[in-house]
Amino acid sequence: MVMVADTTRCRCGNHAQRQLTDVVWAESGTTYSIRNVPIWHCNNKACCEEIIPSSVQLNVSFLADDMRAGKLSSDTQYRELF
Numbered sequence: 001m002v003m004v005a006d007t008t009r010c011r012c013g014n015h016a017q018r019q020l021t022d023v024v025w026a027e028s029g030t031t032y033s034i035r036n037v038p039i040w041h042c043n044n045k046a047c048c049e050e051i052i053p054s055s056v057q058l059n060v061s062f063l064a065d066d067m068r069a070g071k072l073s074s075d076t077q078y079r080e081l082f
């Protein structure tokens with residue numbers, strides 16, 4: 001897990017910190033991994049909020065489509081398409 005200095009505020013009022021997180025899921029017997037997705041995690045342990053910006057959600061869903069279609073490896077680094 002790589003930590004970066006950027007912070008934002010969670011809706012609970014605590015700071016959230018951007019962490020590069022692997023998004024992994026299984027589908028039709030294949031395991032797919034998108035590495036180093038920038039997701040914000042709330043510092044408040046009782047909150048556990050994960051904040052995924054809509055641009056990141058969009059990139060993840062497009063990468064996932066290409067991975068399912070075989071255009072990308074099932075183990076792919078996250079990248080900005082938009």
Ligand SMILES: [Zn+2]
Nearest residue numbers: 010012042047
């Ligand atoms: Zn929070």
